[in-house]
Structures are given as structure tokens and as C-alpha cells.
Amino acid sequence: MKKLLLTAFAFASLSSQAAQLEFVSELSVQETQSIRENLSSEQLYAFDNAINNQAGMAILYKDRDYGNEYRIVIGNVSNFRDIGFNDTVSSIKVINSTGVILYRDRDFGGDYRIVLGQENNLVNIGFNDAASSLKFF
Numbered sequence: 001m002k003k004l005l006l007t008a009f010a011f012a013s014l015s016s017q018a019a020q021l022e023f024v025s026e027l028s029v030q031e032t033q034s035i036r037e038n039l040s041s042e043q044l045y046a047f048d049n050a051i052n053n054q055a056g057m058a059i060l061y062k063d064r065d066y067g068n069e070y071r072i073v074i075g076n077v078s079n080f081r082d083i084g085f086n087d088t089v090s091s092i093k094v095i096n097s098t099g100v101i102l103y104r105d106r107d108f109g110g111d112y113r114i115v116l117g118q119e120n121n122l123v124n125i126g127f128n129d130a131a132s133s134l135k136f137f
């Protein structure tokens with residue numbers, strides 16, 4: 001009987017993991033509008049293109065709860081210095097992709113954390129103001 005319960009529990013936790021893996025965060029209409037208003041025409045083209053083609057995109061925020069300054073990244077970024085955002089990210093939303101791997105060092109080095117969908121406070125996973133590069137998966 002005990003073994004059966006354990007098996008059921010293992011199954012339940014596996015299914016919830018699978019459900020999480022399919023989770024993709026979405027931008028609200030308001031968020032999308034506010035982001036679009038602040039982009040140059042070149043950035044706007046890339047942003048709309050990513051949305052329409054369902055390309056992996058992430059929005060990196062300086063503060064927790066998706067606050068303050070942000071950067072939009074499309075595709076992997078090997079050095080957050082290039083976008084003026086090194087050791088700065090405190091919350092993140094991943095759009096059109098399952099998740100991202102955040103690395104402590106540039107060029108996808110050092111220790112890392114996986115974010116599925118979104119994380120409103122990187123303190124929760126011990127990675128506040130720490131990320132220096134990022135890969136999509």
C-alpha cells in the first residue's frame with residue numbers, strides 16, 4: 001500500500017512538472033502597448049517580428065515584480081554588458097519559449113538557474129543582480 005502511494009505521488013509530481021514545462025508567459029495587451037511605445041522603429045520591427053513568428057524572446061527587468069527599466073532580448077545573449085544590463089536583472093518574463101538558462105558569467109559560464117515562463121523575483125532562486133548571459137530552450 002505504501003509503495004502504491006509513493007508511485008502515485010511520483011506520477012503526480014511528474015505531471016505537474018510536465019505542465020510547468022508547457023507554460024509560457026504572455027504579455028498583456030497593456031504591457032505590449034507600453035513596450036511598443038518605447039521602442040525605436042528598428043526595435044519595434046524586431047519585437048513585432050518575434051511576436052508574429054513566435055520567436056523566443058525575454059524581457060529582463062531591473063527590479064522585482066517586473067519593475068523599473070527593462071531590456072528586450074531576442075535569441076541568446078552572451079554578455080549582458082552589451083545591453084547595459086550586467087548583474088542587474090531582478091525579474092524576467094519569457095515569451096514564446098519554454099524558458100531560459102541564466103548564467104552568472106558571460107559566455108554562458110559559471111553557475112546558472114533555469115527559469116520556466118517567468119520569475120517575479122530572482123531572489124527566490126538566489127540569483128538577484130547576478131546574471132551575465134542567457135540561453136533559450
Ligand SMILES: [Ca+2]
Nearest residue numbers: 062088089090
Ligand atoms: Ca536589480
